Amino acid sequence: MFRNLSTVGLPLSGRPSELIELALSFGFDSMDIDIIDFQQQAEAFGVEHARRLMVSARLKSGMFELPVDISGDEESFARDMERLPERLDMAQATEALRASAVVAPASEEHGFKDYFELHRKRLDTIGDLLAKRGIMLGLSYIPEAAAREGKANAFISTFEGLIGLVQTSHPSIGAIVDSWALHASGEPLELMAKVPAGRIVEVRLSDVPRDVAVSELTYQHRLMPGDTGVIGMGEVLTQAKAAGFDGPVTPCADRTNLTGRGREKVVKLAGDRLEAGWREAGLPIVPRWFLPVAKEPGSFGGVDAFVPAE
Numbered sequence: 131m132f133r134n135l136s137t138v139g140l141p142l143s144g145r146p147s148e149l150i151e152l153a154l155s156f157g158f159d160s161m162d163i164d165i166i167d168f169q170q171q172a173e174a175f176g177v178e179h180a181r182r183l184m185v186s187a188r189l190k191s192g193m194f195e196l197p198v199d200i201s202g203d204e205e206s207f208a209r210d211m212e213r214l215p216e217r218l219d220m221a222q223a224t225e226a227l228r229a230s231a232v233v234a235p236a237s238e239e240h241g242f243k244d245y246f247e248l249h250r251k252r253l254d255t256i257g258d259l260l261a262k263r264g265i266m267l268g269l270s271y272i273p274e275a276a277a278r279e280g281k282a283n284a285f286i287s288t289f290e291g292l293i294g295l296v297q298t299s300h301p302s303i304g305a306i307v308d309s310w311a312l313h314a315s316g317e318p319l320e321l322m323a324k325v326p327a328g329r330i331v332e333v334r335l336s337d338v339p340r341d342v343a344v345s346e347l348t349y350q351h352r353l354m355p356g357d358t359g360v361i362g363m364g365e366v367l368t369q370a371k372a373a374g375f376d377g378p379v380t381p382c383a384d385r386t387n388l389t390g391r392g393r394e395k396v397v398k399l400a401g402d403r404l405e406a407g408w409r410e411a412g413l414p415i416v417p418r419w420f421l422p423v424a425k426e427p428g429s430f431g432g433v434d435a436f437v438p439a440e
Contacts, residue, residue, distance in 0.1 A: 131333070131367065131371070131377065131378075131379050131413060132159035132160055132377070132378060132379065133157060133159050133401070133404045133408075134158065134159070134160045134161065134162065134192040134193065135149070135153045135158040135161045135162070135380075135381075135397065135400070136161070136162040136193065136380045136381075137149060138162065138195075139162075139381060139382035139383075140354075140381060140388070140396055140397070140400055142393055142396065142397070144393060150183055150187050150189060152393065152394060154189065155397075156398045156401030156402070157402075157404065157405055158189070158401060159189065159190055160190035160192035160378055161184070161190075161191070162191075162194060163192065163193075163194040163224060163226045164195075165195070165217055165221050165226065166197060166217070168180055168220055168226075169216070169217055169220045172223070177223045177224070181224050184224070190378075191224050191226035191227070192226075192228065192378045193226075193229065193230050193268070193331075193332055193378060194221055194226045194228070194230070196214075196229040197210060197214065198210040198256065200231050200233065200249060200252055201233060201237075207252065211255070215259060221263070221265060222263040226265075227263075227264055227266065228266050228268060228332060228377060229265060229266070229267045230270060230306060230331070230332065231267060231268075231269055232269075232271070232272065233270070233285070233286050233292065233295065234272075234286075235273075235274075235278050235284070235287040236282075236283060236284050236285050236287075237281060237282070237285055238281050238282050238283070239282075239283075240283060240285075242283060242285060245283070245285050246295065249299075250295065250298055250299055254299065254300045256300070256302075256303075257299065257300025258300065258302075260300075260302040260303075266329070266331050267302060267303050267304065267331070268304050268305060268331025269296060269303065269304070269305055269306060270305075270308055270311065270334075271287055271289065271291070271292045272287060273287055273288065273314040273347075274314065274349065275287075276348065288315045289305070289307075289311065289312055289321050290317060290324075293305060293321065296325065296326065301329075303329070304326075304329030304330060305325050305329060305330055305331065306331055306332045306334060307322055307332070307334065307370060308334040309333070309335050309336060309355075309363075310334065310337075310338065310352050310382065313347075313361055314347045316344055319365060319369040322372075322373040323372070323373055330370065330373055330375045330377070331377060332377060332378050332379075332380060333370050333378070334379075335355035335361075335366060335379060335380070335404070335407065336353060336354070336355055336361065337352075337353040337354060337356060337359070337360055337361050338351055338352070338353060338360050338361060339351055339353065339360075350386050350387075353383055353384075353387050354381065354383040354399060354400065354403060355381050355382075355383075355400075355403050355407065356406060356407070357387075362410075363403070363404075363406065364407055364411045365410075367410070367411035367413060368411045368412075371413070379404065379407075381400040381404060
């Protein structure tokens with residue numbers, strides 16, 4: 131397993147060079163990629179230029195958001211699919227081999243069986259494109275009851291339901307284990323063992339308040355991992371290890387719970403918390419390296435290269 135920094139999971143902004151420096155400084159091994167931004171950079175300056183900071187920093191590419199609404203209407207899905215092959219080519223070029231997508235929790239138009247079959251067919255089509263490039267897609271779900279309100283037909287809002295979709299889908303389709311979502315849907319961590327072998331794509335770590343009932347949780351109650359200890363990081367990581375997972379572990383928190391903390395403090399806290407979780411689970415911690423050099427503005431600005439520290 132390796133520690134992954136996501137500027138969506140922890141809402142952060144800044145130049146890529148600044149974020150890369152923070153990731154390295156505070157113990158992260160990888161960063162998520164904005165594949166559309168990467169494509170624009172690569173088309174303007176070339177793939178090697180677009181990749182240069184990540185390569186220099188020895189950071190792995192973590193996750194990228196699949197630029198397709200897998201639960202959308204036929205028109206939007208077809209439009210997204212037109213550009214998907216070229217964007218997957220870009221993901222392969224930057225060695226971003228893990229994507230994410232969200233499954234809708236409900237539908238106004240489709241009953242459960244029809245919607246399930248629609249997703250399965252779409253995922254088979256997407257899976258063929260992914261397999262040619264060695265990319266896995268991890269699916270996540272939305273557990274909050276509020277997300278299903280006002281819709282005629284409930285769909286997937288539990289991890290067990292998500293596993294059912296993964297089990298019947300293309301081998302390049304897997305599941306994202308989100309500790310917060312599992313807690314919110316009232317399901318045990320042991321369900322990880324039911325995910326087909328090799329098809330857990332990402333693990334997301336968060337925490338919850340002690341004084342909010344599970345049935346009342348909303349996304350705004352997503353805390354930084356380790357804030358209260360209600361969701362034990364070590365237990366999540368131990369279960370993931372037992373399930374054979376060896377991919378990115380991403381800390382996530384809602385923006386409202388990070389208010390008043392600067393970007394550096396947020397990343398440092400996340401790095402410290404992950405290290406604590408690593409120790410709880412008995413996972414090896416690789417020593418940090420890197421020294422930023424040559425502050426030179428460019429398309430990414432700031433740090434231009436990294437060298438090993440003495």
